[in-house]
Amino acid sequence: MAKSQQTFGKKEKEKKRLQKRKEKQQKLEERKANPKSSKLDDMIAYVDEFGNISDTPPDPTKKKKINAETIEISIPKQEHVEEDPIKKGRVDFFDSSKGFGFIIEQDTKERFFVHVNGLTEEVVEGNQVSFELEQGLKGLNAVRVKKI
Numbered sequence: 001m002a003k004s005q006q007t008f009g010k011k012e013k014e015k016k017r018l019q020k021r022k023e024k025q026q027k028l029e030e031r032k033a034n035p036k037s038s039k040l041d042d043m044i045a046y047v048d049e050f051g052n053i054s055d056t057p058p059d060p061t062k063k064k065k066i067n068a069e070t071i072e073i074s075i076p077k078q079e080h081v082e083e084d085p086i087k088k089g090r091v092d093f094f095d096s097s098k099g100f101g102f103i104i105e106q107d108t109k110e111r112f113f114v115h116v117n118g119l120t121e122e123v124v125e126g127n128q129v130s131f132e133l134e135q136g137l138k139g140l141n142a143v144r145v146k147k148i
Helices: 008-033 039-043
Strands: 087-095 100-105 111-115 128-135 140-147
Touching (some): 111 128
Parallel strands (some): 111 140
Antiparallel strands (some): 087 100
């Protein structure tokens, strides 16, 4: 006759597995017997009106009613301000051989690219000009540039 295929290691693993099963069953019976003594109640925390964490629930008399429609989740809408499209500035640099230059706006001191096709009359460096802005490939470009 052949020997049993069960080794000492297998027997020990089986004993441990049965022991874990018994412990799990005992814990389940304890929870059923004492349903009110749950650990979840011990873990609950509340936040008071000052933002501090406490273990006491908030006072319902201090509760404030908030209208959900007044809550804005996105960026607040700004009033549309009609901006004058014609801006004033000074020609900072202009290369007539290459056909481009830059204009510095008076108010914001920003530099805007200007191409010879955006000119209504010829300009040179230092001229005071009025212009409008258009979106170009690489940013805002000055167009309809006139001397003042």
